[in-house]
Amino acid sequence: MSATPQRDDQRAAPWWRQAVVYQVYPRSFADADGDGLGDLRGVTSRVPYLAELGVDAVWLSPFYPSALSDGGYDVDDHRDVDPRLGTLADFDEMAEALHAAGIRVVVDIVPNHTSDRHPWFREALAAPRGSAARGRYVFRDGRDGPAGPMSEPPSSWKSLFGGSAWEPAGDGQWYLHAFAREQPDLEWSNREVRDDFLATLRFWADRGVDGFRVDVAHGLVRDVDNNLHVELPSTHTALFDDGSHPLWDRDELMDVYREWRQLFDTYDPPRAAVAEASVHPSRRWRYSDPSSLGQAFTFDLFEAGWDAAQLRRGVELGLEQLDVGASCTWTLANHDCVRAASRYGLPPDPELSSHVAAKAWVTRDGATPALDKALGLRRARAGLLLELALPGSTYLYQGEELGLHEVADLPADVLQDPIAFRSEGAEKGRDGCRVPIPWTPDGSSFGFGPDGGLDPHLPQPAWFAGAAASVQEADPGSTLHLHRVALELRRELLGPEQLRWERSTGDVLHWSRPVGDERAGGARGGERWHCVVNVGATDGSGPSVPLPTGELVLTSGPLDDAGHLPPSTTAWVVSG
Template identity: 55%
Template sequence: MSFTSTAAAPRTTTAEGTDPQWWRQAAVYQIYPRSFADADGNGIGDLRGITSRVGYLQDLGVDAVWLSPFYPSALADGGYDVDDYRDVDLKIGTLDDFDVMISGLHSAGIRLIVDIVPNHTSDRHEWFLEALQAPKGSPARDRYIFRDGLGETGEQPPSDWTSIFGGPAWTRITEPDGTPGQWFLHSFAKEQPDLNWRNREVHEDFLRTLRFWSDRGVDGFRVDVAHGLSKDLPANLPSQAELDATPKDGAHPIWDRDEVHEIYREWREVFNEYNPPKIGVAEAWVDSARRPKYASAEGLGQAFNFDLLEASFEAEAFRETVAFNLELAAKSGSSSTWVLSNHDVVRHATRYGLPPKADGEEKAGTNWLLNGGASPELQAETGLRRARAASLFELALPGSAYLYQGEELGLHEVAEIPDADRQDPTFFRSPGSSVGRDGCRVPLPWSSEGASFGFGPEHAHLPQPDWFSGHSVQAQDTAEDSTLNMYRRALQLRRELQGEDTLEWIELPGAEGSSTEVLAFRRPGGWICVTNFGEQAVPLPAGEVLVSSQPLRSEVLPGETTVWLREH
C-alpha cells in the first residue's frame, strides 16, 4: 500500500527519500509527556525533558515516538481536554521547545506521531466560551451539541445517558442572562464538551490543525476516540438502555457510524499533501471486523488492535489473536498494530501477575485494582516474567509494536497512591468502583536515588514508590539480564532482521505433550520466535540464540519464556 497523493505536488517536511512505508513495522514508543522527564523542576514532565532523553530513546532502538497531548489544558483528563490545538501548554514548554524536540528526534532517526483529540474540546476552549455567551440556536452553539432539557422548565437532562467516566453525560449551563439554560453533551468528563461534526467549521478547523503540525515536521497523528466523531441524534433521544442495546454496525447514534470515514477521507487528502505522506492511527474501540475501515489507504492508514492486550497469557489465546488480526490487516492493506500497555490500562507486568479474571470483569482496565489498589494476590515476579515473554513475542510479530513508557523497565502498576494525590477523573466520577488510571502514569525512575528518582530536580506530580529505585534506568543500564537490556537487544535485532511483514506458524520437533503451551513462528530471513506459555521447561529448539526473555540453562526453554533463534 502506498499513500501517494494525486493532487498538487507534495510538500516535503522531512528528508527526501524517506520510506513512505516506514510505519508498517515500526516500534513506536508512547510518551506521556507530564510523566517522562522534568527539565524545569516544577514536578511536571516537559518538552525539554524529552529532548534531554533523545539519546536514551535512540539507544533503546525505537523508530518513532507517539506523544500524548501536550496542548494547553486544565488536566481534567490528563491533557485530553484541549484548550488550544495549535499551541503547547506553558507548564510543559513552548512552540520553540517543540521545534527543538522534533529536530532532536529527527536527527536521531526517530519520527514523531502526536495525539489529536477531535471528539471534544475542553470547556476552556475559545469556542466553548463563546458558546456560553451566545444565545440558543446561535452558530457558536452549533459547533457543539446543545439540547433543551426535559420537564416543565427544562430542569431534567435531555436523556439519562451516562458518560464513559461515570456520572451523567449532559451538563446544564447558565445562560448569559443568569437563568438556567440548555444542556451540552459530553461523552467523557463535563470539562470535555463533544463537538458537532455536522458543522463544516469544525471540519475546516481540524484540517488547519493537521497542516499546522505537519508543517512543523510531525510524521503522523494518533486519533483519540476515532470512532466517536459522527453522531446522529434524533429529536427524541433513546434511553441509556436502548442506546446500549443498539448494534454498533455503522448506524449507532453515537459510536462507529459509517459516515465517520468521510471525515478521514478528508484527512487523508491533507496527509497526502506531504512527502512522505503523513500516517494516522485510529484509537477505535470497535468490533474487530469494522477496524479495517479505519486502517484503509483512503482513511487514516492504521488502527490500534487492542486484542493482544486483552488476551490471557495462554498459547491458544495469543495464536488466535495474532492469526485473526493478520487477516484483518490483509483486508485493509495496512499492517497490524500490537499493544500490551498504554496510558489507559493496568500495566501488563501487573495484569499477568493477578488471578484470572472473573466472568464479566473488566479485561484490562482499572477495576482489577480496587480499594486503593493494594492486592495481596499480585504475584509480581510471575507478572514480570510473563510480561517479558509477552513483550518479546510482540516484538517478533509482523506489524507495528506500540510500547508504553516504562514497560522497558518492567514497571508494575503503582497501586499505593493516596486518594488525595489521585488525578484521574474516573476515580472521582466512579467512587468506590475504580481507582482510575494514575497507577500507570506515575513519572519514570531514571536514577536509583533522589527526590524523584531522576525524573526532575524536585518531587514528581504523582508519588513514586520506593521500589522504583531497583527498576530505574540507572539500576538496569549495565545489568546484562535486565528488562531494559532485553528490550534494547530485541529492538536492535528487530531492525536487523526485519523483512516482509508475514509469519509462518511452525510445530517444533520434540514438543509432544507440551504443544498446547508452546507457540512458535518463523519470520522471513530464517529466524524463529518460540514462547513457552506453560510453567514447566521444554526442550530448546536447535539454533543460535539471539535473545531470550529469561536466562537459558542447559538445553531447555524455561516456563513462561520467549526466545528468538536463528535457524541452522
C-alpha cells in the same frame, strides 16, 4: 525545520508499517524545570536515551494547554503548547533533536471534544440556543421534570467516566460529553468544525510532525436526535458490528477520515495516522484502510490474559488488517491501562478480561488478589519478544522498558483521574501507570526532575529506586537491556509482513517469518525467524519445551538445564 533522516530499511515501504513507536506521556517523562511536571525540554534531554533504546518514532500524548481535567485530553487550544510544558519553540527544538537522531515524531490529536475552557465553548455558553456558536457542539433542550421545564437531561445516556453524559448549560439546554463534563463533544456535521481540524493537522504537519495518533477515532460523528429515546448503558461502544450505535463507529465517520487522508497525502512523505478505535474487530479495517487513516490499534492482544488461546486469538484478529493492505499495530500497554508486569502477575479471573480484572485490583489498592511481581515481570519480558516478532508496528509505553509495575496504592488525596471522582470511588482510575518514571536510584524524584525541585505531580514509591534506568544500565540482564537488544535484533531480522504458524498447541505459540530484505520482499537465503512462546500454566508452572533447530538469537529469560524453553518465556531462533 530539518527533514527526518531515513534509514536504508525504510526507503521503500512507508516508515510506519513496521516501526517501533515509544509513547511518551510528557507530564511524567522528564521534568527539566523542576516544577513537578514533565515538559518538552525534559523530552529533549532524553533523546540520547531514546536513540540508544532503538525506537523509530516517539508518540507524544497531549502537551496542549489544558486544565488537566483528563490528563491533558481536555484541550484548550489544539495549536499551542501548555505553558507549564514549554513553548512552540521548545516543541520545535525537541522535534529537531528527535529527527537528528533518526526518530520520527507522532503527536496525539484529540478531535472528539475540546475542553470547557476552549474559546469556542466559552462563546457557546454565552450565546443563545440555535446560534452558530452552539452549533459547533452538541447542545439539546432538556426534558421537563419535577424541578421544572427542561430541568432533566435530554436522555438517560451515561458518560464513560461515570454520571450523566449531559451537563446543563444554565438556560434549559444541555451539552453532551462522552467523557468528563470538562470535555464537551464537538458537532462533526458542522463544516466549520471539520475545516478547523484540517487547519490543526496542517499546523503540526508543517512543523515537521510525521504522524498523528487519533484519540477516540471511533467517536466524532453521532445520530443524536433519532436516538434520544434509546437506553444506552453507557456512551462507550458496545462493539456493534453494523454501524448502528448512535454515538460510536458511525458509517458517516469515514467521510471525515478520507478527507484527512487526502490532506496527509499532500505531504512528501505522506503523514501517517493511527486510530484509537475501540470497535468490533470486523469493522477495524475501516480505520486502517489505506484510503482512511492507514492504521488502527489492535487491542485484542492487549486485552488477552496470559493464556495461549487468548493470545493466539489476539494475534489472528490483528493479522486481519493485512487483508485490506494495512499494517498491524500491536501494543501491550499504554497510559490507559494497568502496566503489563502487574497485569500478567495477577491470577486469572474467569468472569473478567485481564484488563478489567486488573482495574478492579487497582481499585482495591492492590491488596487482593496477591500480585506475583516476579511472574508478572517474566511474562512482560516474554510478551515483549512476542509482540516484536509479529508483522507490523509495535507501540511501547514509557517505563515498560524498565519493567515497571503499576503503582496501585496511590492515596485518594493525590488522584487526578476523573474516573476516580465521577465513579464515586467505584473505580480508582489510571494514575497508577502515569506516575513519573525513575531515572536514577536517588535524588528527590529519582532523577525525574532536578534535586530541590517541586515534588512530582504524582508520588513515586520507594521501590522505584531498584528499577531506575541508571541501575538497569549497569545490569546486562535487566529489562532495559533486553529491550535494546531486542530492538536491534528485530531491525536485522525484519522481513516481509508475513507470518506462518508452525506449532501452536497446548501452552505453546510458535510462528515463523521470512528473514531478509523488506525492500526486496523476499527472505535472506531462505532463512526464517522463529518466535516460540511457552505460555505455561496459569500459575506460571508447566513443562519446558524444546526449541526448533537453528541459531538461538535471543530469549526473554534463561533456558533450563536441558536447553529447553521454560514457562513464561519467549525465544527467537533463526533457521535455514
